[in-house]
Amino acid sequence: MRRVVDSWGEMDPFTPQLLEQVLAGATPEGREGERLAALVRELRADLLEEPPADLAMRHVAAMVAAASEAGPDRSRRPTMRTLTPRRAAVLALAAAMTLTGGLAWAGALPPAAQDAVAGVASHLGLDLPSSDDRPEAADHGREVSEVAHDPNLEGCEKGQAVAAVASEPSQAHRQDPSDRRDPCAAQDERGPVGLGQDAGTGAPAQDPGPPEGVPAQPPALGGATHAPGGPRAADGEA
Amino acid sequence: MIGDGFDAILAAAQRGDPNALEAIYRELAPGVLGYLRGQRAADPEDLAGEVFVAVVERIGGFRGDERAFRSWVFTIAHHRLADARRRAARRREATVDPRELAPLGPVGDVSEEAMAALGTRWALTALDRLTPDQRDVVLLRILGGLSVEETARVLRKRRGAVKTLQRRALAALARSIEREAVSG
Structure with missing residues (x-):
């Protein structure tokens, strides 16, 4: 020992x-x-x-x-062929994005759908707006729709109410409207106002522009503008 | 330590290169076997084989330098030892009719048999006087070559706890050596 x-x-x-x-x-x-x-x-x-x-x-x-x-490459993880929770979430999000055409990214889906898509995306680390933080544009459209379907309004007053709500976001960009005449009162005096004319003056209606938060349609490359669903404006001007 | 060539050997081992796997085994097997023997594993050779197979199965996900790799291998060895002890404990708990064991011949105490097989190695005798935690620390530090921090990670203990275990283990070993000297 x-x-x-x-x-x-x-x-x-x-x-x-x-x-x-x-x-x-x-x-x-x-x-x-x-x-x-x-x-x-x-x-x-x-x-x-x-x-x-x-x-x-x-x-x-x-x-x-x-x-x-x-296998030969030991640093590579095996291919996941099973439906893991993450894989299922990716597929669900892909399907949702395909079906909604990107509206989810803008937060413009109906509240329930927006929340569902945002929930799936959050599992993948993506930050989509929920129905609580949808942009104002989405809420604005709903407000205009509600006024348009209000059964308590009729005729010129209903049209004025819809127009007022619809043009609300762009009021800040307009000139002082306080000197305008009441179009319904003028209608009483002169009859119906033509489509596309400013009530009271008969001039072409001022384009209110896009609502706040929604960008105006950008010019196409090369300076040409594209009318949605119609021929190119530049084609006719060239 | 493998040294400068470690990165290339690790990369080759991650591709399954037999020479690289053997180089890793040659470098680490003495320490792993010594750790398992020092812990009185029932079958240290088989357990070491399990450890190195587990290393190969997981080596693709390893990132780090040689010291980290060494620490990682001893972590696997530590876990495998714990698994083996749990399995052994379950087997002992199982009820067996002694008549079924008779044909297998006389059965003695495992630790006594191990001690007899190891002969009169006084250092091992001194190790046996340590608590399991103290023995873990001493073996990982002396045989594994791990630092206090690395030992703490392997054992999932705080650095201070490992230092305390180490201090007590050293004191116990000193006393043990003294006893050996006096009785010799």
């Missing part, structure tokens, strides 16, 4: 500093350092052994077999 020769006398505890020195390969001076170095040396001699050749061969063969089972 190997023995530590008791030539050191009374033993003091080994300190962490001594251990760090011994593990770094140094043999610290002093009795404690020598004893600790001897202990580490003995532990390594007893336990750190090269595996026998047959055992090493068996282990390496098992490792190679495991590597070949997993």
Whole structure:
């Protein structure tokens, strides 16, 4: 049996500093350092052994077999063919975006649909507006629609109310309308106002422009403008 | 330590290159086997084989330098050892008719048999006087070559806890050596 020769006398505890020195390969001076170095040396001699050749061969063969089972590119994750929750969310969002034509991005879907699409998108880390933070344009259209369907309004007054609500977002861009005459009163005096004419003056109606938050249609490349659903304006002007 | 060539060997091993896998085994097998033997694993050789197969199965996702890799391998070894001990505990709990065991021959205490097989290695005897946690720290530091921080990560303990375990383990080892010297 190997023995530590008791030539050191009374033993003091080994300190962490001594251990760090011994593990770094140094043999610290002093009795404690020598004893600790001897202990580490003995532990390594007893336990750190090269595996026998047959055992090493068996282990390496098992490792190679495991590597070949997993495929040649071990850094690549296996293809996910199962329907994982994330994959299902991606498919659902793709379907929703296809069906709604991007309205979800603008937050212009009906509240329930907008919330559903925004919920799916949030699982994927995408930030789509919910029905609570839809842009004003979407709410504006609903308000105009409500006024247009109001059964308490009729005739010129209904038209004026719809026009007022519809043009509300652009009021800030208009000239002071306070000097305009009451078109319904004028109608009473002169009969119906022609379509496309400013009530009272008979001049062409001023384009209220797009509602606030909805950009005007941008010019097409090359300066040509495209009329929706019609021929190019530039085609006729060229 | 493999040193400068580690990155290339790791990349090759991640592609399944047999030579790279063998190089990794040669570098780490003595430490892993020593750790498992020092922990008195029932079958350290088989368990070491399981550890290295698990390393290969997960090596594709590993990112880091050689020290991190070493720490990662010992983490796997530590977990495999814990799994093996749980399995052994479940087997011991299972009720077995002693008559079924008779044909297998006499059965003794596993740790006594292990001690007998290891002979009179005084350092191992000293290790056996440590608590399991203290032994973990000593083996990972001395055989695994891990730092206090790396040991803490492997054992999922705080750095301060590992330093405390280490200090107590060193004191216990010092006392053990003293006893050996006196009795010798």
